[in-house]
Amino acid sequence: GNSVTQMEGPVTLSEEAFLTINCTYTATGYPSLFWYVQYPGEGLQLLLKATKADDKGSNKGFEATYRKETTSFHLEKGSVQVSDSAVYFCALSATQGGSEKLVFGKGTKLTVNP
Amino acid sequence: DAGITQSPRHKVTETGTPVTLRCHQTENHRYMYWYRQDPGHGLRLIHYSYGVKDTDKGEVSDGYSVSRSKTEDFLLTLESATSSQTSVYFCAISESFETQYFGPGTRLLVL
Numbered sequence: 001g002n003s004v005t006q007m008e009g010p011v012t013l014s015e016e017a018f019l020t021i022n023c024t025y026t027a028t029g030y031p032s033l034f035w036y037v038q039y040p041g042e043g044l045q046l047l048l049k050a051t052k053a054d055d056k057g058s059n060k061g062f063e064a065t066y067r068k069e070t071t072s073f074h075l076e077k078g079s080v081q082v083s084d085s086a087v088y089f090c091a092l093s094a095t096q097g098g099s100e101k102l103v104f105g106k107g108t109k110l111t112v113n114p
Numbered sequence: 115d116a117g118i119t120q121s122p123r124h125k126v127t128e129t130g131t132p133v134t135l136r137c138h139q140t141e142n143h144r145y146m147y148w149y150r151q152d153p154g155h156g157l158r159l160i161h162y163s164y165g166v167k168d169t170d171k172g173e174v175s176d177g178y179s180v181s182r183s184k185t186e187d188f189l190l191t192l193e194s195a196t197s198s199q200t201s202v203y204f205c206a207i208s209e210s211f212e213t214q215y216f217g218p219g220t221r222l223l224v225l
Contacts, residue, residue, distance in 0.1 A: 034213070043204055043216035044157070089156060100145070101172075102214055106156040 002027045002094040006105035009087075013080055013112050021075040021108050023064075023090035031092040033057075033066050033073040034102070038087045047075075047088070080112045117141055118217040120205050126223045133192040135220050137205030139185075143215075145208045146188040148172075148180060150201040151219075157204065163188055195224045 007022040025033065032051045036044040048057030053068035062077045073090060090105040117140035127133050137146060148160040149172075159172030161180040169180050177199060179191045192199055205217040 036216075043218045044206075045216070046213050049213065100208065101147075101159060101162065102157075104157045106154060 002092060002103045004090050004092055004103055004105040006090045006108055009108040011108060011110045015082055015112055015114055016079045019077040019080045021088055023073045023105060025071050025092050027092055027094065031094055034091040035064055035075050036089040036091060044089060082112045082114055085110055085112050118205060118207055118215060120217040120220050122220060124221045127195050128225050129196055130194050133195050135190045135203055137188045137217060139207050141207060142185060143207040143209045146182065147206040148190045149204045149206065150174065151204060152201050197224050200224045
């Protein structure tokens with residue numbers, strides 16, 4: 001079946017530190033991969049995505065590369081800010097019954113301290 | 115931002131009562147989804163719709179029903195609410211194999 005495993009949180013960093021949140025997946029076929037972010041009290045927002053192997057998604061200084069050989073899609077940012085404090089979800093798209101569904105990891109809470 | 119609203123935003127109800135949550139979109143997207151978010155579980159799909167009057171079950175559909183009589187509205191009904199259905203409920207929309215856009219969520223407490 002399709003599943004996503006992401007690193008357990010919470011993660012606490014100081015401002016300007018380097019961030020990595022690990023994500024690995026199991027899927028049949030060739031899914032698209034996503035990172036969503038949820039700020040406190042809000043719904044999820046798409047942060048970045050990649051649709052095929054070796055693609056790199058990027059947005060707001062965050063990056064993730066679709067690695068088919070290691071079935072991974074790790075999220076990175078070189079210098080985090082306090083405003084990056086949020087919960088981050090890795091997800092993959094799975095086509096089932098003619099419609100596309102997202103399968104989410106459990107989320108990783110990031111806190112960035114000044 | 116995609117035009118998605120959810121109502122109510124907060125609801126407190128008692129065990130055994132029926133509850134209906136509404137999701138409304140102004141984007142004319144074909145697909146609509148209902149998820150629940152719980153600590154330690156991330157987001158789990160309850161039901162989804164791929165067109166007017168076309169719906170299907172997700173991974174946690176027991177105790178829930180849905181209806182979609184218009185493109186813009188997707189209703190989630192808890193026929194007889196239980197404490198295990200206390201959660202935050204999110205609606206999402208998408209247009210054929212594109213990114214899903216999420217609403218602001220409904221926080222439901224079943225006492």
